[in-house]
Amino acid sequence: MMKEIDPDKLPRHIAIIMDGNGRWAERHAMGRVLGHRKGAESVRVVVRTCRRIGISCLTLYAFSMENWLRPKAEVRALLQLLKDYLVNEVQEMMDQDIRLTAIGNLDSLGAPVLMKLRETIERTAGNQGMVLNLALSYGGRDEIATAAGRMVSDSLAGKIKPADVTKELCQRYLYTSALPDPDLLIRTGGEYRISNFLLWQMAYTEFYFTDILWPDFREPDLMEAIAEYQQRERRFGRTSEQLRRT
Numbered sequence: 001m002m003k004e005i006d007p008d009k010l011p012r013h014i015a016i017i018m019d020g021n022g023r024w025a026e027r028h029a030m031g032r033v034l035g036h037r038k039g040a041e042s043v044r045v046v047v048r049t050c051r052r053i054g055i056s057c058l059t060l061y062a063f064s065m066e067n068w069l070r071p072k073a074e075v076r077a078l079l080q081l082l083k084d085y086l087v088n089e090v091q092e093m094m095d096q097d098i099r100l101t102a103i104g105n106l107d108s109l110g111a112p113v114l115m116k117l118r119e120t121i122e123r124t125a126g127n128q129g130m131v132l133n134l135a136l137s138y139g140g141r142d143e144i145a146t147a148a149g150r151m152v153s154d155s156l157a158g159k160i161k162p163a164d165v166t167k168e169l170c171q172r173y174l175y176t177s178a179l180p181d182p183d184l185l186i187r188t189g190g191e192y193r194i195s196n197f198l199l200w201q202m203a204y205t206e207f208y209f210t211d212i213l214w215p216d217f218r219e220p221d222l223m224e225a226i227a228e229y230q231q232r233e234r235r236f237g238r239t240s241e242q243l244r245r246t
């Protein structure tokens with residue numbers, strides 16, 4: 001049964017830690033890479049569904065900085081899958097008016113992937129239906145350190161001074177400067193951690209964890225997560241009573 005969701009209370013930005021591909025493959029007596037391939041189907045379903053129901057931004061954690069530590073063959077396969085995804089989905093992005101963006105240490109992805117990525121970003125740049133933001137070779141601490149480095153160099157160049165460094169200014173130096181903070185984080189695969197994802201941006205994000213493995217995650221599961229989000233009271237430090245009065 002599909003959970004009813006309130007179209008007036010949608011999260012503006014959903015972020016997803018797509019975890020559990022390896023365990024899915026193991027359970028089906030397959031190699032990990034097949035789990036990742038199956039996971040790409042969930043990506044397609046979730047992107048299409050988010051677009052249809054009117055989510056403005058979807059960030060997918062596709063490859064973490066730490067994932068470089070995996071066996072070489074798996075890393076290679078993940079990069080290849082990413083490239084295939086870009087090639088296969090660009091037309092769908094155009095048809096669905098979806099704009100692709102990416103965050104992370106993108107240069108480390110290597111020329112073939114990077115070229116495809118840049119090409120897709122450029123080609124979809126005018127689309128306005130939804131932002132699909134891929135976190136690739138992404139690490140939250142790395143993002144913050146990179147931002148700090150850029151602030152120091154702007155300071156040395158005389159563009160900013162210490163008193164200018166507010167949380168709003170810091171935000172503008174992050175990879176996500178153009179995006180609102182995530183309202184809802186979904187993590188599949190049964191782990192209760194954030195694995196270095198969007199550390200700064202998730203200060204007030206609602207967290208939703210599910211045991212479902214990413215390759216099994218489908219539209220009803222997304223609806224369930226959104227329905228649960230819609231039950232939460234986001235107080236941002238205030239009291240319930242204050243919220244009722246506004």
Ligand code: IPE
Nearest residue numbers: 018019020021022023024062
């Ligand atoms: C998530 O699935 C995909 C990536 C991290 C790229 P995993 O590959 O982490 O799957 P598990 O956690 O081993 O099951």
Ligand code: IPE
Nearest residue numbers: 017018019061062063064195
């Ligand atoms: C987080 O999953 C990264 C992605 C989903 C891309 P991991 O499987 O890498 O996280 P850990 O290692 O279990 O924390």
Ligand code: MG
Nearest residue numbers: 019020021189
């Ligand atoms: Mg994992």
